[in-house]
Structures are given as C-alpha cells and as structure tokens.
Amino acid sequence: MIHSANITKRFGKMQAVSDVSFALEAGGSVALWGSNGAGKTTLIRCLLGVIRHRGRVTMNGIDVRRRGRHARALVGYVPQELAFHDDARLGSAMMFFAKLRGVDRAQAARALDAVGLTGHERKRVRDLSGGMKQRLALAVALLSDPPLIILDEPTSNLDAAGRGEVVLTLQQLREAGKTLLFASHRPDEVISLADRVLVLERGQLERDTTPAELWPTEKPVQVVRLYLSMASETDAADALRSAGHAVHLNGHGLCVAVARDRKAEPIIALARHHIEVRDIEVLDDVRLPEASQ
Amino acid sequence: MSSAQLQSHPIPIGMPTAPSFVGGIARFARREFRDALASKWFILYTMAFTVLAVGVSFLSLSGVGSHGFAGFGRTAAGLLNLIMLVVPLMALTAGAGSIAGERERGTLLYMLSQPVSRSQVLLGKYFGLAVALICSLCIGFGISAGVLAWRAGGAGVFDFLMLIGLTALLAIAMLSVGFLISVVSRRTSVATGVALFVWLTLVFVSDLGLMASSVIFKLHVQEIFGLASINPLQCFKMAVIVSMNASLDVLGPVGAYASQTLGSALPWVLVSTLIAWTIAPLGVAIFLFTRRGTV
Numbered sequence: 001m002i003h004s005a006n007i008t009k010r011f012g013k014m015q016a017v018s019d020v021s022f023a024l025e026a027g028g029s030v031a032l033w034g035s036n037g038a039g040k041t042t043l044i045r046c047l048l049g050v051i052r053h054r055g056r057v058t059m060n061g062i063d064v065r066r067r068g069r070h071a072r073a074l075v076g077y078v079p080q081e082l083a084f085h086d087d088a089r090l091g092s093a094m095m096f097f098a099k100l101r102g103v104d105r106a107q108a109a110r111a112l113d114a115v116g117l118t119g120h121e122r123k124r125v126r127d128l129s130g131g132m133k134q135r136l137a138l139a140v141a142l143l144s145d146p147p148l149i150i151l152d153e154p155t156s157n158l159d160a161a162g163r164g165e166v167v168l169t170l171q172q173l174r175e176a177g178k179t180l181l182f183a184s185h186r187p188d189e190v191i192s193l194a195d196r197v198l199v200l201e202r203g204q205l206e207r208d209t210t211p212a213e214l215w216p217t218e219k220p221v222q223v224v225r226l227y228l229s230m231a232s233e234t235d236a237a238d239a240l241r242s243a244g245h246a247v248h249l250n251g252h253g254l255c256v257a258v259a260r261d262r263k264a265e266p267i268i269a270l271a272r273h274h275i276e277v278r279d280i281e282v283l284d285d286v287r288l289p290e291a292s293q
Numbered sequence: 294m295s296s297a298q299l300q301s302h303p304i305p306i307g308m309p310t311a312p313s314f315v316g317g318i319a320r321f322a323r324r325e326f327r328d329a330l331a332s333k334w335f336i337l338y339t340m341a342f343t344v345l346a347v348g349v350s351f352l353s354l355s356g357v358g359s360h361g362f363a364g365f366g367r368t369a370a371g372l373l374n375l376i377m378l379v380v381p382l383m384a385l386t387a388g389a390g391s392i393a394g395e396r397e398r399g400t401l402l403y404m405l406s407q408p409v410s411r412s413q414v415l416l417g418k419y420f421g422l423a424v425a426l427i428c429s430l431c432i433g434f435g436i437s438a439g440v441l442a443w444r445a446g447g448a449g450v451f452d453f454l455m456l457i458g459l460t461a462l463l464a465i466a467m468l469s470v471g472f473l474i475s476v477v478s479r480r481t482s483v484a485t486g487v488a489l490f491v492w493l494t495l496v497f498v499s500d501l502g503l504m505a506s507s508v509i510f511k512l513h514v515q516e517i518f519g520l521a522s523i524n525p526l527q528c529f530k531m532a533v534i535v536s537m538n539a540s541l542d543v544l545g546p547v548g549a550y551a552s553q554t555l556g557s558a559l560p561w562v563l564v565s566t567l568i569a570w571t572i573a574p575l576g577v578a579i580f581l582f583t584r585r586g587t588v
Contacts, residue, residue: 011587050405051587060308069311073408083399085328099320100407102312144309 001026001148001179007046007055009039009203016042017053018203024196026147029180031194033214035249039203040183041080044152047181048077059148073101076141078151082133084125090136091121094143101144111139115169131162138169149173151182155189156252167192185252187215187223188283222260226267227253227279236275243269255283311408321409321417322424329387329425338383342433345375350437354444368441369456373533376460377526381467382492384426388471389488391418392582393478402588411583419472419575426464430457455536459567463529466570473578476585499524514550521547522563525570532563 002024009017017039024030032040046053049064049071057064062071084093090112098108112118115135120128128136134157141149151170155163163186170193174180184190190197191211199207199214207214228236237249240256245266248255256266267277312320329335353368392415395401404414434457441453471488478484503524507517521527531551555562 045402045588048406050402052585069317069408069410069413072406073309073311075406077403077406079403079406081399083403085398085400087328087331096320096324097407100312100317100409101309146309 001028001060002047002181003056003058004047005056007043007053007057009042009046009051009053015203017046019055020198020200020203020205021055022198022205022208024179024181026179027177028196029174029194030182030196030198031190031211032181032183032200033190033197034200034206036252037202038200040200041152042203043200044150044181044183047150048072048075073144074146074148076143076146076149078134078137078141078149078154080153080156081130082125082137082140084136086124086126088125089121090117090123090125090128093125093136094121094139097140098143103143108143111143114142115139116165130157131159134158134162134166138166142173147177148179148181151180153183153185155184155186163189186283187248187255191215222258222263223283224256224258224263224266225253225281225283226256226270226277227281228270228275228277232275235273236270239273239275240266240269245269253281309408314410314413317409317413318417318420321404321414322419322421325391325418325421326425329422330428334387334390335425335429338379339429339432342379342383342429343436345379346372346433346437347440349375350440354441368437369452369533369537372437372456373530376456376463377530378496380430380460380464381495381526382489383429384464384467385471385474385488385492386485387422387426388419388468389474389478389484390481391422391472392475393481393484394475396479396588397481405588411585412579415472415476415579415582419468423465423468426468427461430460430464434460452537456533459529459532459536459564462564462567462571463525466525466567466574469571469574469578473574473581476578476582495524495526499527514547515554517547518551522566525567528563528566528570532560532567535560535563 002022004023005021007017007020008015020039020043022030032043034040042051045051046055047057047059047064049057049068052065057071059071059074062074064071088096094108094112095105098105103111109118112121115138117132117135117139120132125133125136134154138154141151149170154170155166158166167189170180170182174193180193182189182193184193194211197207197209197211197214198205199209226236233249233254236254237247240247240254243266245256245258247257254266258265263280263282267280270277311317349371350368353371392401395404395418401414405411434453438450438453470491474487474491475484478487503517503520506512506520512520521531531548534548551559
C-alpha cells in the first residue's frame with residue numbers, strides 16, 4: 001500500500017526526517033513511535049505529499065509527488081486536531097468534504113452516523129468538543145471508504161471514554177481490511193492496534209519492530225504516566241532508570257512501567273531526588289518495555 | 294460509536310478517485326464565496342462602498358440641478374476617485390488574508406491533505422473571492438444606479454456600465470496582487486500590513502513619485518506615460534476617462550501624447566495592462582505556492 005524510500009526533510013538547518021524507508025502492505029497496521037520532535041508528524045506530512053521532501057513515496061503504485069491528489073484520494077487523514085473554519089456548521093463542513101471526494105449526501109450522513117454525530121449537523125465547528133471534532137475528522141476520513149487511514153495522534157485530545165471509542169473504531173477498520181498508519185504516544189493504543197512499530201528518534205528510523213518485541217509479554221505491568229516540569233524530565237528519567245524502572249520519555253510526560261501494587265514507587269523515587277510530580281495518570285494494562293530499561 | 298453502528302453501514306467497494314481539476318476548483322470557489330458572503334469584511338466593505346457611491350451620486354446630481362442631464366456620466370467621473378481609493382483596498386486586503394489566514398488557522402494543511410492540488414486550492418479561493426468582490430461592487434453600483442435612474446433618467450448609462458466593467462477588472466487585478474502577498478507571508482498580520490503598504494504605494498506614493506521624478510529628472514512625456522502605465526490604478530483611471538471622453542487630453546500633455554500616439558489602440562493597451570496585472574501576480578502566486586516546501 002505504501003512504499004517510502006529515503007524520505008528526508010529538512011527545515012533550515014534542522015533535519016526533521018532523515019533517510020526513512022519502509023513499506024506497508026495492504027491490510028497492515030503500523031504505529032509511529034517516538035518522542036516529541038522525533039519526526040512523526042513531519043513523516044506523515046511527507047507521506048501525504050503536503051510538504052516537499054527528498055525521497056520517493058508511492059501509494060498503491062501512485063507517486064505522491066507527481067500525482068499527489070490521486071494518491072491522497074486513497075487516504076483518509078485524521079490530524080491531531082481537526083482544523084476547519086470555526087464558523088462552519090458540522091453538516092456543511094461534512095458536505096464540503098463529501099463533494100470534494102465525490103460522495104453523495106446519503107453516504108455523508110452514514111459516515112456521520114457511524115461516528116455518532118447524527119443530530120449535530122447544525123452545530124458550528126467552534127461549538128464542538130475536542131472529542132466531537134476528532135470524531136468529525138474520523139468521519140471525513142472515512143467518507144469515501146479509502147483503503148488507507150493515516151492518523152496523527154488521534155486520541156491525544158480525548159478523555160478515556162473518547163479514546164476507547166476511537167480505538168474500538170480503528171480496530172473495526174482493521175478487521176474490515178483497512179491499512180492503518182498512525183502516530184501515538186500511548187503504548188496501550190500501539191499494542192491493541194499495530195502489528196508493527198517504527199521507532200523514530202531525531203528524524204531517523206531507529207527500529208522497525210513489533211509491539212511484542214518493544215513491550216514483551218512476560219512481565220504484565222501497568223504503565224503510569226507522570227507529569228513533571230519540562231526541565232526536570234530528563235533528570236527524572238535518569239533517576240527512575242537508576243531505580244530500576246522501565247521509562248519511556250515522550251512529549252506527554254514520563255511513561256513508567258510499574259507493578260500493579262507499586263504505583264507510588266516512581267513518585268517516591270523522584271521525591272528522593274527532589275523532583276516534584278505534578279500529576280499522575282494510570283494507563284491501561286500493557287507490557288513492560290524491556291528495551292527501554 | 295459502536296461496532297453495530299459501523300457494521301450497519303457497509304462501505305462500498307472500489308477505489309476512491311480525486312475530483313477533476315475544474316471540479317475541485319469549483320468546490321473551493323463555492324465554499325469561498327459562501328464564506329465571504331457570511332464574513333464581516335464583506336458586509337462592511339459592501340456597506341461602505343454603497344454608502345459612498347450613493348453619496349457621490351447625490352452630489353453629482355445636485356451639481357446639475359434638477360435637469361439631470363449626463364447623470365450617469367457625471368457620476369461615473371465622480372465615482373472614479375472613490376473607486377481608486379476603496380476598491381484596491383478591498384481587493385488587496387481580501388486577497389492578502391486568504392492563504393495566509395488558512396495557514397495561520399491550520400486549515401491549509403487539512404485542505405491540502407484532501408485529494409486536491411495546491412493550484413486547485415489557490416484558484417478555487419481566488420475565483421470565489423473574485424465573485425464575492427464583484428457582487429459587493431455590483432450592490433454598490435446597483436443602488437447608486439437606481440438612485441440615478443430615479444432622479445436623472447438613463448443618460449450616460451453606457452459610461453456607467455463601462456465603469457462597472459473596468460472596476461471589476463481593477464478589483465480582480467488587485468486581488469491577484471493580494472494573493473501573491475498572501476502566498477509569501479506566513480502570518481495574516483504581515484500579509485495585511487504588506488497589502489496596506491502596496492495600496493498606499495499605488496494610491497499615493499506613485500502619484501507623488503511620478504510628479505517628483507518628472508521634475509527632478511526632467512522626464513519626457515513618453516517616459517511619464519510609460520511610468521504611469523505601470524501603475525494599475527493609473528491605467529484604470531486612464532481607461533475610464535478614455536471610455537467616457539475617447540481622449541486623454543483632459544490629463545494634459547501626457548494624455549494628449551498617449552491619445553495621439555496610440556490612437557484607437559489606447560483603450561486596448563490600458564485594458565491589456567490591467568489584464569496583465571491580473572494574470573502575472575496570480576501566475577507567480579500559483580508558481581510559488583505549488584513550489585513551496587511547507588504549509
């Protein structure tokens with residue numbers, strides 16, 4: 001479905017994506033994993049052909065650079081947050097994209113119904129909650145029944161219930177044979193949705209692996225996300241690693257794997273180093289990221 | 294969003310396709326036109342232009358008493374200076390806010406991730422705004438024409454129609470310049486600032502600059518005419534005067550030179566210059582927008 005060869009993107013002196021190559025077969029599901037600034041979003045934009053880059057991307061054999069709009073017809077894209085004119089009403093926004101994709105009113109209504117937005121057509125986009133905007137973006141992405149869905153942190157603005165709904169929908173899409181490529185900061189999402197993980201760091205493809213390899217199944221644990229001040233994150237990660245915890249530092253706090261009955265341990269360990277924890281979030285059950293220990 | 298909901302809406306089989314090039318432009322143009330009609334700038338500019346146009350019409354009529362002769366022609370001349378001030382401002386700022394505004398709101402990326410090309414997005418927005426601008430002008434001119442027809446009859450209506458046509462041409466030429474500014478600006482505030490600077494340059498500075506240059510450098514009439522022709526506003530002014538009088542003698546030696554040298558080709562030269570001011574900036578804007586590496 002996607003073949004990318006040597007994708008490189010530079011913003012001035014900063015190398016955002018460096019020589020990334022991978023292939024994604026039809027029906028497969030790949031997660032892009034990495035810290036903030038690792039190049040996930042830039043890579044997605046390169047794949048969509050909305051920014052100029054070096055290297056070659058084809059979707060179903062169609063060159064994204066040369067025949068971008070034909071390639072993008074095969075893609076449903078869900079951004080981190082839906083960006084659409086705030087004054088537009090949900091129904092008219094939906095119809096605009098429906099017409100753009102050659103989809104009739106009935107199909108647009110079905111797409112809205114599928115994401116539970118029927119009855120909200122008269123609401124203005126600015127009045128929608130974060131979750132509703134995300135569902136609208138998903139409805140737009142599914143409008144023309146594209147074979148490939150690309151999502152950029154689709155659940156980052158959602159609460160637990162909203163996240164669960166989106167993940168369930170994506171699982172159903174996978175079962176329906178859709179090809180998925182998504183960026184995520186959440187191990188639980190990656191484990192439940194992806195069959196491969198591309199680990200990006202500083203724009204480079206560090207590993208092309210599987211969730212099972214990244215988070216082995218032998219040690220069932222819970223992942224706790226700790227929110228700290230940005231300045232202390234690196235020190236905190238070092239302190240927790242030295243205390244024997246598996247830590248993953250990404251842009252949304254520190255993910256620490258702990259035993260179910262030892263969730264306070266990382267906080268105590270950080271307190272010993274005089275590092276204050278601002279907030280804590282217990283994620284769904286996942287497996288210990290042995291590789292990052 | 295339950296699995297039952299998803300499963301009850303089976304998705305049809307078959308690869309989705311992109312809209313045709315013209316179809317994509319038309320969809321963006323329609324949306325842009327609708328957005329413009331609902332926007333505050335459109336309503337404000339339309340009201341301002343209408344009030345001023347009607348005001349000028351009344352003033353023109355009061356100058357000829359109750360006889361009403363040459364009502365349309367005299368009003369067209371009176372409107373000329375108003376148009377040269379207001380219309381470029383409307384078009385330049387509207388154009389400048391178009392792409393830069395989408396970029397700043399983050400909506401440009403989402404649009405470009407759809408099965409459309411960059412040139413489709415730009416042209417669609419351009420045509421939509423152009424139609425909205427012309428509608429705005431037609432409302433002002435229409436009400437003004439209504440007042441004139443009521444008070445003065447139909448004398449000079451052809452001059453008035455020519456004025457509307459040339460004003461529409463000036464508006465889309467300035468819109469093209471506004472789009473070019475928008476494409477190269479990252480922020481709406483910068484784009485609007487540059488647009489205002491260009492407007493000021495075209496309206497005031499170029500006139501004063503031309504006057505100063507002609508005195509300091511002792512320019513010949515042909516050189517002054519050449520320099521004046523570069524300015525789309527001066528072109529517009531000359532084209533309107535030609536359309537009303539068939540001679541630029543009213544503009545002094547430079548006008549007389551232009552009338553004698555170019556003769557019957559003069560209106561075409563002036564209109565062609567305005568058309569060039571429409572096509573060239575728009576062409577450069579499309580080139581830069583499609584070549585640009587980022588959103």
